[in-house]
Amino acid sequence: MAAIGSAALPLAACGSSSGGADTLVVWGFPGTIEGLQAILPQFRKQHPKLNVRVQVFDYATVHTNLLNALVTSTGAPDLAVIDSSYLASYAPGLVDLNAQRAEANREFLPPVTELSSYKRKFCGLVTDSEPIALAYRKDIWDRYGIREGDIETWTDLADAGDRLHQRSNGKVFMYAMLSNEVATYEVMAVEQGFGGFYFSDDDNRVIVDDPKIIEAVTVLKRLWQSKGTYHNPQGGYSGDEVTTLLKKGILAGQLCPGWYPEVLKQNMPEQSGKWRLMRLPAIRSGGPRVGYQYPSIFVIPKHRNRPEIAWQLEQQGLTGAGARHLFTTQHVLPASRQVFNQYRPDADKFFGGQHVFPLWQEIAADSPRIMFGDGLQEAQTIMGNHLSDVLTGAKSPGSAMRSAASALRLQLHKK
Amino acid sequence: MSLATETAPIQAATSRRRLSRWRTTAVPYLFVSPFYVIFLLFGLLPAIFSLVVSLYNWHGLTFGGFSGLQNYKILFQDPDFYTALKNTAYIWIGSVPTMAFLALVLAVLLNNKLGRLRGVFRTIYFLPVVTSLVVTGLIFSQLFSGSYGLINHMLSWIHVAPINWLTTPHWMPLTLILALLWRWTGNDMVIMLAGLQSIPGELYEAAEVDGASKVQTFWRITVPMMAPMIVFDLIISTIGTFNLFAEPYVLFGARPIGGVNGAGMVMGTFLYQQGFVYFKFGYSAAIAWVIALIIFALSMVQLRIGNRWNN
Numbered sequence: 001m002a003a004i005g006s007a008a009l010p011l012a013a014c015g016s017s018s019g020g021a022d023t024l025v026v027w028g029f030p031g032t033i034e035g036l037q038a039i040l041p042q043f044r045k046q047h048p049k050l051n052v053r054v055q056v057f058d059y060a061t062v063h064t065n066l067l068n069a070l071v072t073s074t075g076a077p078d079l080a081v082i083d084s085s086y087l088a089s090y091a092p093g094l095v096d097l098n099a100q101r102a103e104a105n106r107e108f109l110p111p112v113t114e115l116s117s118y119k120r121k122f123c124g125l126v127t128d129s130e131p132i133a134l135a136y137r138k139d140i141w142d143r144y145g146i147r148e149g150d151i152e153t154w155t156d157l158a159d160a161g162d163r164l165h166q167r168s169n170g171k172v173f174m175y176a177m178l179s180n181e182v183a184t185y186e187v188m189a190v191e192q193g194f195g196g197f198y199f200s201d202d203d204n205r206v207i208v209d210d211p212k213i214i215e216a217v218t219v220l221k222r223l224w225q226s227k228g229t230y231h232n233p234q235g236g237y238s239g240d241e242v243t244t245l246l247k248k249g250i251l252a253g254q255l256c257p258g259w260y261p262e263v264l265k266q267n268m269p270e271q272s273g274k275w276r277l278m279r280l281p282a283i284r285s286g287g288p289r290v291g292y293q294y295p296s297i298f299v300i301p302k303h304r305n306r307p308e309i310a311w312q313l314e315q316q317g318l319t320g321a322g323a324r325h326l327f328t329t330q331h332v333l334p335a336s337r338q339v340f341n342q343y344r345p346d347a348d349k350f351f352g353g354q355h356v357f358p359l360w361q362e363i364a365a366d367s368p369r370i371m372f373g374d375g376l377q378e379a380q381t382i383m384g385n386h387l388s389d390v391l392t393g394a395k396s397p398g399s400a401m402r403s404a405a406s407a408l409r410l411q412l413h414k415k
Numbered sequence: 416m417s418l419a420t421e422t423a424p425i426q427a428a429t430s431r432r433r434l435s436r437w438r439t440t441a442v443p444y445l446f447v448s449p450f451y452v453i454f455l456l457f458g459l460l461p462a463i464f465s466l467v468v469s470l471y472n473w474h475g476l477t478f479g480g481f482s483g484l485q486n487y488k489i490l491f492q493d494p495d496f497y498t499a500l501k502n503t504a505y506i507w508i509g510s511v512p513t514m515a516f517l518a519l520v521l522a523v524l525l526n527n528k529l530g531r532l533r534g535v536f537r538t539i540y541f542l543p544v545v546t547s548l549v550v551t552g553l554i555f556s557q558l559f560s561g562s563y564g565l566i567n568h569m570l571s572w573i574h575v576a577p578i579n580w581l582t583t584p585h586w587m588p589l590t591l592i593l594a595l596l597w598r599w600t601g602n603d604m605v606i607m608l609a610g611l612q613s614i615p616g617e618l619y620e621a622a623e624v625d626g627a628s629k630v631q632t633f634w635r636i637t638v639p640m641m642a643p644m645i646v647f648d649l650i651i652s653t654i655g656t657f658n659l660f661a662e663p664y665v666l667f668g669a670r671p672i673g674g675v676n677g678a679g680m681v682m683g684t685f686l687y688q689q690g691f692v693y694f695k696f697g698y699s700a701a702i703a704w705v706i707a708l709i710i711f712a713l714s715m716v717q718l719r720i721g722n723r724w725n726n
Contacts, residue, residue, distance in 0.1 A: 064691055070476055089475040089694050178582070180676050232582035232675055234561055235668060244563050378693045381495070381671045388676045410489065 023051040024309060025077040027066065029059045032081045032127045032296045035326030036317030043313055050309065059083070066090065069301065076301035079310040081127065084115055084294040088203065088374035091118040095300040095307045098122045107319060109361070112335045115370055116297045119203065124299040125318045128332035129258050129340070131363035132187055132291030133277045136253035137246075138352060140274075144168055146252075154188070154219045154281045161228020164252060173251050174228035176242050179391050180384030181220065183237050183255055187291035188216035190368060191283050195292075198383060198408060199373035205415045208383060209405035217390055217397040219283055224391040243267050255280075257293040258360060262331030265350050272350045277359055290367045295335065333360055375412040382407050469701040475694035486701035496702070498677050499685035500709075502588055503657060506681060509592040510599075511652040515645060517596065518603030523637060525604070526611045537608065540601035552665025555594045556581060581667060584678030591679060594662055599655070603648050610644030611637070639724075646721030650714045657710050659683045682706050 026036065037054055044052060055077070057065065063086055069076035070093035082090055097104075101122045104113045112126050134157075141147070144167040146160045161174030177184060186197045192212040194200075200207055207213060223229060230251060234241040237255050245251035247268050256264075256277060264275065279289040298314040300307045316322055323336040327343070334340045344357040373379070386404035389395040395403070408414065469486055472479030490496050521540060525533050543551070558565050559580035567577040580590045614637070622632045638645070660683035667673060672688045673680030680688075686706065690699030 060691070067475065067694060092476045178675055179584075180671070232561075232579050234556070234579070234581045239668075240556075241560060241562050244560075250562075375693065377671075381673075381677065381688070384671060385494070385676055407494070410492070 022049060023053055024079070024306060024313065026052065026054045026079045026313070027062050027077040028054065028056055028081040029062050029296075030056060031330050031332070032326075033317075034329050035127070035322035035324075036298075036313065038325035039316050039320075039322040042321070043316060046312075047309065052313070066301070073303050076304060078304045078306055079298055079300055079314055081296050081298055084126070084297050084372045085376045087116065087123060087297060087372045088118050088376070090299065091121055091123055093302055094121070094123045095302055096121045097124060097300070097311065100311065107315075107337060108335050109337050109340055109364060111292075111364065111367060111370055112295075115292075115295060115372070116299075118372070124297045125314055126295040126297050126335050127318060127326065128295045129335040129360065129364060130293040130295050130333065131360050131367065132255060132257045132280060132293055133359060133363060134253060134280050135256035135260065135264065135275055135277055137249070137271070137274055138276045140164075140172060140249060140252040144172070146174075148276065148278050151278075151281055152285055153287075154223055154283060157281045158223045158226035158229070161223075161226040163228075165226075165228040170227075171250065172228075173230040173245070174226065174253055175223065176230040176233045176237055176245065176251055176254060177224055177391075178232050178236055178384075179224075179388045181224070181387060181391070182380045182384050184223070185217070185220060185383065185387060186293075187255070187280055188220060188283060189213060190291055190370070191280070191288045192216050193288075193368055195368040196371040196373050197376070198379040199371070199414065201369060201371055203371060203373040203414075206405050206408040206412070208408065209402045214397050214401050216283055217387065217401060220387070221390055221397060238263065247271075255291075257291075258333030259331070261348075261350065261356065265331075273352050275351050276354060277351055277356050279359070279363065288366060288368075290363055292364070292367045292370045294372065375408075375414075378411060379408055382411065465700040465703055468697055469704055471697045473695075473697040475696075479697075482697065486698045487705070489698065490701050490705065495677060495680065495685060499673075499680045499682050502678070503659070503681045505588050506592055506595070506659070507653065507656045509588070510595045511649060511656060513592075514596055514600050514603055514652060515648050517600050518607045518648070519638075519641065519645070521600070521604045522607035522611050523633060525608060537601075537605065540604050542601065543598045544602045546598075548661045548665055551594065551598060551662070555590070555597075555666055559590050582675045584676045587667065587674055587678040591663055591666060591681075594666060595656075595659075598662065599652070603652065606648055606651075607641065607644060610641050614640045642721060642724045646717055646724070649721075650717050653713050653717065654710050657682050657706055657713075660687060682709075 026033070028036070033054060033056055040052055040054070044050070062080065063082060066076065066080050066082065067090070070090065076093075098121065101113055101117075104122070104125060108125065109129055112129065113122060116122065116124050116126050136148070138148075141164075144164050146164055151157050151160055157174065164172055164174050189197050192210075192215070194207050194210070194213065196203060196207070198206060198208055224231075230245065233239060233245065236242070238260060242251060242254060243263075246254065246264070254260075261277070265272070280291050282289045298318065300310045300314070304310070318326070319336045319338065323334050323339040324342075326332060327334045327339060334343070340357065340361070344361070345355070346357065347353045348356045383404055386395075386400045386407070389403075390397050390400045394400075470481060470483060472482040472485065525536055557563075559567075561567065561577055561579040561582065564580070566580065570578070578586055580586045618636050618640070619632060622636055627635065659681045663674075663679045663681050663684050664672065664687070667679035671677070672684050672692060682702070683706075686699050686702045689695045689702060
């Protein structure tokens with residue numbers, strides 16, 4: 001694959017190099033770069049004349065520095081990790097890897113290559129797979145007579161939350177939400193068939209005033225109004241306060257993207273065996289029960305003179321030993337087909353012996369095409385403010401979503 | 416001897432005088448020029464460049480061309496701008512006068528009462544200023560945490576239900592004000608203390624002879640004599656508040672910036688969000704110029720009031 005990839009890659013014009021003629025520079029942030037670092041000795045043996053310099057920055061610094069480098073066409077690394085929510089912003093400055101797409105599709109689980117594509121430009125390989133499930137405390141649900149089979153829709157979850165809260169004399173909550181809850185909104189948008197969350201699949205239109213979205217937001221409001229919903233935890237659904245509530249047994253369930261189980265395991269090993277994972281509830285009975293979050297992507301900036309070697313390094317870092325190392329040290333769900341399949345048969349003790357990998361695979365397979373559009377982060381903020389109007393009762397879902405759509409169109413210059 | 420040979424010494428003397436005059440005039444400029452060169456390169460030119468950028472539609476890697484005052488028009492229609500402005504104004508009103516008053520009172524106490532312990536207390540009050548912002552953020556997020564914070568725990572002793580200080584919109588600015596008071600009062604106190612030490616002691620002696628109480632002395636002598644220092648402090652604090660960034664960023668988190676509903680969003684974080692999260696460089700440059708104009712206007716008002724007060 002590497003040989004084919006090298007042959008097909010376009011050679012970009014030589015630009016200024018921040019690492020010197022014989023140095024390949026890689027920028028990443030913690031939690032993404034460890035697999036690549038692990039295979040460096042092997043890679044150096046393959047390229048004895050090449051010096052590889054891996055620079056680890058924090059999340060914000062990588063993004064700011066890369067943007068500066070791309071804008072000024074100077075100082076960019078040969079390979080960099082970005083969050084997929086920024087993909088559209090950086091895409092014009094990245095090498096198009098479409099010639100490698102077919103190979104990548106064979107090597108990686110769907111919908112990975114779509115996630116790292118923007119407007120048909122394939123920009124790189126993702127570090128992990130991030131389907132979303134619902135994690136819950138089976139022992140608490142059992143104690144208060146809540147059964148997984150009873151929860152098919154979000155309204156069922158809200159009703160079960162009411163019962164749980166009442167039966168526990170107000171001591172236990174089912175779910176935690178912010179009043180600008182975009183995380184659950186995005187799940188619901190995907191379930192309604194909008195893989196661009198706020199935008200159409202071609203990223204040209206704002207879709208938040210679509211009747212299906214208004215229906216989803218109405219359901220979101222019902223969930224917020226449930227007595228079993230804990231309001232405004234500090235740090236959101238995966239922050240410190242939720243961790244404390246989960247640890248104390250005050251919160252009995254939460255959104256669970258592919259990276260989150262290992263956070264649970266690290267933070268509350270004493271609860272091993274008490275947790276379960278289930279498909280997310282649907283908007284309507286019989287509807288899709290899916291959700292997908294934002295993985296990180298290795299990208300190759302234009303204006304560097306060795307895209308083919310950067311591609312080899314990226315590929316080796318995210319497959320085989322590199323992907324295994326990333327999984328075993330950072331516990332992110334592998335996107336590499338081979339590594340995923342290696343761990344697929346394993347029963348997970350933390351989840352009571354449940355086989356969680358097949359569940360993740362089902363969710364990923366059922367997800368519609370996910371698209372990270374231009375202005376995604378701004379859309380989240382604007383939408384969050386309007387969702388707050390709905391959840392706090394200031395506006396109806398229809399009125400708030402029409403207002404959100406106007407704001408998004410004005411700020412993001414979309415139809 | 417020809418005329419030419421006679422005039423040559425005169426010309427040479429004139430040249431020397433000119434050179435000497437030039438040296439006298441130019442050398443001082445030469446000495447101060449490093450500042451101006453650096454100011455030009457890193458102060459004035461970026462400021463002019465940002466003014467130019469504010470007139471362009473520049474979004475990340477997409478350069479959309481000249482857009483005139485469009486960025487400013489969009490800014491004045493942007494509800495987030497008004498949220499940030501309102502929050503900043505609220506924090507300014509809540510923190511700046513309180514901080515100046517507390518700093519003055521602390522400075523007076525340190526100046527009068529504590530003698531040799533003055534240095535110790537000055538260090539203690541100044542300590543938050545030099546404490547790492549990350550540490551400050553962590554301390555305050557632990558103190559004000561909704562479910563395990565010390566403040567809520569203490570409130571529970573008097574049967575007050577837990578408050579989500581960091582995620583409930585109407586409590587968030589108050590939490591920020593408290594954090595700012597904790598962090599910056601010591602800094603203002605040192606400025607005030609320097610001002611107090613320049614007030615002639617005879618004034619206090621005269622007041623004592625006339626039988627003025629401590630409170631009367633404070634309001635009739637200390638405060639008027641400290642007027643220029645108080646105005647200076649208010650202007651510096653106003654500039655600081657409108658450029659506030661690190662405290663709300665650390666306290667309310669970065670995703671989303673400003674926390675729940677943007678209730679912790681201030682002008683500084685709003686600018687950062689537009690520029691370095693959304694990559695809207697033209698728009699964020701427009702925000703920067705609006706902030707600069709607001710600070711300029713407020714500073715002028717404070718200076719005018721200060722001048723009247725002094726007179």
